[in-house]
Amino acid sequence: MLATPGPLPSAAVEDRWAFEVKQDGQRAMVYLPGDGTILLRARSGWDITAAYPELLPLVSALGARSAVLDGEIVALDDQGHSDFERLQQRMGLAGAPARAVRMASRVPAHLMIFDVVHLDGRLLTGLPYAKRRKVLEGLGLAGAAWSTPAAVSGHGAEAWEMAREAGLEGLIAKRLTSRYEPGARSKAWVKIKVHRLADVVIGGWVPGHGRLTGLPGAVLVGERHDGLLHYAGSVGTGWSRTERTRLAELLQAAATDTCPFAQAPPVAGARWVLPRLAGEVRYTSRTRAGRLRHPSWHRLRPDLTAGLA
Incomplete structure (x- = not known):
């Protein structure tokens, strides 16, 4: 599911939206079948698992539970902000696993997990964002190379101002009632860039x-x-x-x-x-x-x- 560029939702309706920091990295779907394996796929559909060996231990975070997660792979700068220029050093290494291992120590990648679309054999795409978010937070996915970034309901203007002052790229506004639409560029997700x-x-x-x-x-x-x-x-x-x-x-x-x-x-x-x-x-x-x-x-x-x- 992709976001549509647009303006910040107005104060009159902002309580119908959640706001997340817009990450600047490589979008990835994470497949965890619960058998001790993990598969990362880029938006193109390419298998990029070997490019990010530091994410392999994520399989132990859910144990035998199966899940499909949506997130963004980033490289963080000294302020903890996503830095696409740094991440470019890691991209394209799926066919060079030995080099990927070496680069992982120099430019570590971090997975920002912001949605769960499948869990324990159940498809969650029909659930509203607010319920999927609650399920995601309940998984407690926080590790050295992955985390679940905060989402704030309402207070869009304050969130945007904080993003601007922190030098972040922008926000993603997500309608609380929205379903997950695989492959669609939906107006239920709006990306607001800080220019x-x-x-x-x-x-x-x-x-x-x-x-x-x-x-x-x-x-x-x-x-x-x-x-x-x-x-x-x-x-x-x-x-x-x-x-x-x-x-x-x-x-x-x-x-x-x-x-x-x-x-x-x-x-x-x-x-x-x-x-x-x-x-x-x-x-x-x-x-x-x-x-x-x-x-x-x-x-x-x-x-x-x-x-x-």
């Missing part, structure tokens, strides 16, 4: 293709530190066609043969511009190298343009 804003300078762009032929497909942006423009990422969304057409005119007028970034970004087909166009970008988080994750264009900032060139 941050950054002031950036456009240093280049990449031509679009298809319906965007003749227009910028993405702009290459940077941030100034110590008098130098450091590359912060590529932004390809957030404009209407009219806005993108206007942006194309501004980029053509600022064209230059010289890369304005302190280090040229490894972007094929990049075209450079004088660093005089400033803007504001929404993003969810940053990589350790300072790159913006999931950026989208918010607006031009002509008030910041003066003196940039």
